[in-house]
Amino acid sequence: MYTVRQAGPDDLAGVRAVARRFGNLGQWPHRPDYLDRELDNGRLTAGLADGDVVGFGATFARGGLTHLADLFVLPEHQSSGLGRTLLTRLLPADAPRVTFASSDPRAVALYIRQGMRPICPLLYLRGPLSALPGPETTPRPAPDRTAFPLDRAVVPPDREAETSDREAETSDRAAVAGLVAVLDADASGGRRDADLAWYAALPGVTTVHTGTGYAMVRDTRDGVQVGPAGGQTTRHCADAVLAALARHRAAGTATLCLFGPNPLLPVLLEAGFTIADMDVFLSSGADPLALDRYLPHPDLG
Numbered sequence: 001m002y003t004v005r006q007a008g009p010d011d012l013a014g015v016r017a018v019a020r021r022f023g024n025l026g027q028w029p030h031r032p033d034y035l036d037r038e039l040d041n042g043r044l045t046a047g048l049a050d051g052d053v054v055g056f057g058a059t060f061a062r063g064g065l066t067h068l069a070d071l072f073v074l075p076e077h078q079s080s081g082l083g084r085t086l087l088t089r090l091l092p093a094d095a096p097r098v099t100f101a102s103s104d105p106r107a108v109a110l111y112i113r114q115g116m117r118p119i120c121p122l123l124y125l126r127g128p129l130s131a132l133p134g135p136e137t138t139p140r141p142a143p144d145r146t147a148f149p150l151d152r153a154v155v156p157p158d159r160e161a162e163t164s165d166r167e168a169e170t171s172d173r174a175a176v177a178g179l180v181a182v183l184d185a186d187a188s189g190g191r192r193d194a195d196l197a198w199y200a201a202l203p204g205v206t207t208v209h210t211g212t213g214y215a216m217v218r219d220t221r222d223g224v225q226v227g228p229a230g231g232q233t234t235r236h237c238a239d240a241v242l243a244a245l246a247r248h249r250a251a252g253t254a255t256l257c258l259f260g261p262n263p264l265l266p267v268l269l270e271a272g273f274t275i276a277d278m279d280v281f282l283s284s285g286a287d288p289l290a291l292d293r294y295l296p297h298p299d300l301g
Contacts, residue, residue, distance in 0.1 A: 001049070001050065002047060002048065002049055002054075002077075002080065002081070002082050002085065003047075003048050004045060004046070004047050004048075004082075004085050004086055004089050005045070005046060005048070006042065006044070006045055006046075007039060007044040007045060007046040007056065008039075009039070011046045011053055012035065012036075012039060014046065014048075014052060014053025015035060015044065015046055015053055015056045016035060017053070018053060018054065018055060018056055018072055018074060019035060019056075019070075019072065021072075021074060022072050024070075024072070024299070027220050027225055027255070027298075027299075028299075029220070029221050030203070032202070034069075034299040034300060035058075037195065037198055037199075037300075038058040038060075038069065038070070040198075041060070041061075041195075043058050043059045043060065043061070043090075044056065044057075044058045045057050045058065045086055045089050045090055047073065047077075047082045047085070047086050049077060049082075054073065054074045054076075054077045054082070055071075055072055055073035055074060055077060055082050055083065055086060056070060056072060056086070057070050057071040057072070057083075057086040057087065057089075057090045058070040058090070059090050059091070060192065060195060060300060060301050061190070061192065062185070062188055062189050062190030062191065062192045062301070063185065063189065063190020063191050063192075064095065064096060064190060065096050065097070065098065065189040065190045065288055066091060066092060066095050066096065066097040066098075067097070067098050067099065067301035068087075068090065068091065068097060068098070068099035068111075069099075069299060069300070069301055071083060071086060071087065071090075071099075071107075073086075078106075079106075083110060084110065087110070087114055091114060096283075096284055096285050096288060097114070097115070097116060097283075097284045098116070098189070098281070098282065098283045098284070098288060098289065098301075099111055099116065099281075099282050100122050100279040100280070100281055100282075100296075100298075100301075101118075101279055101280045101281075101282055102279055102280075103278065103279070103280065108280060108282070111282050112282070114284075115284045116282035116283055116284050117282060117283065117284070118280050118281070118282050119280075119281045119282060119283050119287075119291070120259055120260040120261060120280075120281050120291060121259070121260045121278050121279070121280060121281070122257055122258070122259055122260075122278065122279040122280065122281045122296075123257060123258055123259075123260065123265065123275050123277075123278050124255070124256075124257045124275065124276045124277040124278065124279070124298065125255065125256055125257065125258065125265075125268055125269075125273045125274065125275060125276065126253065126254070126255045126273065126274060126276045127253070127254065127268060127271065127272050127273025127274060128252065128253060128271075128272050128273075129245055129246075129248065129249045129251065129252060129253065129254055130249070130252075130272075131271040131272045132242065132245055132246065132249070132271050176207065176209050177193075177196070177197060177200065177207075179209060179211075179214075180196065180207055180209055180214045180216075181193045181196055183209075183212075183213065183214050183230055183231065183232065184196060184214065184228060184230060186230070186232070186290070187230030187231065187237070187289070187290045187293055187294035188228060188230065188289060188290075188294055188296070188301070189288045189289045195300060196216075196228075199216060199218075199297075199300065200216065202218065204218050204219035204220075205217070205218045205219075206247075208240055208243050208244040208247060209240075210231075210236065210239055210240045210243060212231055212232045212233070212236040212239075212240075213229070213230065213231030213232065213236040213237050213239055213240030213241075214229060214230065214231070214240055215227075215229035215240045215241050215243070215244035215295075216228055216229065216297075217244050217247075217248055219251065220255075222253060223251045223252055223253030223254055223255065224248045224251040224253075224254050224255075225254070225255050225256065225297075225298075226241060226244055226245065226254055226255070226256040226295065227256055227257060227295045227296055227297040227298065228294070228295060228296055228297045228300065228301075229241050229244070229256075229294070229295040230290065230293055230294040230295065231293050232293075233293060234262070234263050234292050234293045236293070237262075237264070237292075237293035237294065237295070238263065238264050238267070241256070241264060241295060254273075255276075256268075256295055257295060257296060257298050258295055259281060259289075259291040259292070259294070259296075260291070261291045261292045262291065262292050262293070262294075262295070263292060264295075
């Protein structure tokens with residue numbers, strides 16, 4: 001017998017075991033991970049069979065837009081109706097919603113029955129940073145361009161700043177975080193300040209802000225992961241992403257995901273990036289995101 005409930009801390013080990021079965025935690029070698037954030041948001045739902053977690057789903061909110069981030073049921077429990085039950089619990093009636101679906105026809109059909117329609121492919125790219133334009137050909141940072149961990153001081157940790165300097169640095173970080181949140185809301189479909197702040201505070205995460213674009217970058221076990229990222233125009237988005245990649249050239253390898261209409265796609269493929277995987281982007285409305293100037297995070301949307 002299946003039951004569905006809002007996940008609590010005691011369910012997280014079972015949820016994480018299901019996530020590992022599907023390879024979801026490969027880019028999250030350390031805690032906290034995105035499942036912790038889903039739990040903290042109160043948007044993580046567990047599906048149980050005889051008391052054991054056999055599936056889960058979760059959403060993130062961007063303003064009034066609901067992003068279905070996860071829906072996974074163990075293979076031996078699929079086609080049981082559990083996935084539909086999880087979706088009914090997760091998705092508010094008549095609320096705008098989007099998701100990234102695998103190419104499994106059953107998943108796509110399930111989301112279509114939930115009022116979403118396929119819009120375009122979402123391409124997962126991986127590639128070497130060595131072939132990207134070098135600093136001499138990449139647009140030079142503008143005077144107000146910044147790149148630093150939003151939860152840390154800009155000065156080296158071994159130099160003790162005066163109180164006024166620390167206050168200025170804190171103010172700078174807060175100002176950049178606010179500007180990034182505005183740019184992100186415009187490109188991604190809605191505000192999510194708390195989720196961005198949580199991600200920015202993780203170890204190894206930095207944010208490049210160009211004034212008209214932004215890109216968040218996280219060190220992973222085998223390179224860097226870019227996203228979310230975006231800009232006021234397609235050029236502003238491209239400039240921010242390329243600036244972020246240039247700053248992390250020493251990492252060797254980068255992963256990122258782009259929607260099919262993004263003009264950065266052929267640029268990166270020409271530079272040696274390859275398409276490692278592909279999902280389908282589905283939406284209940286027309287163009288809730290800026291598909292040509294927004295790069296989502298694969299787990300956070």
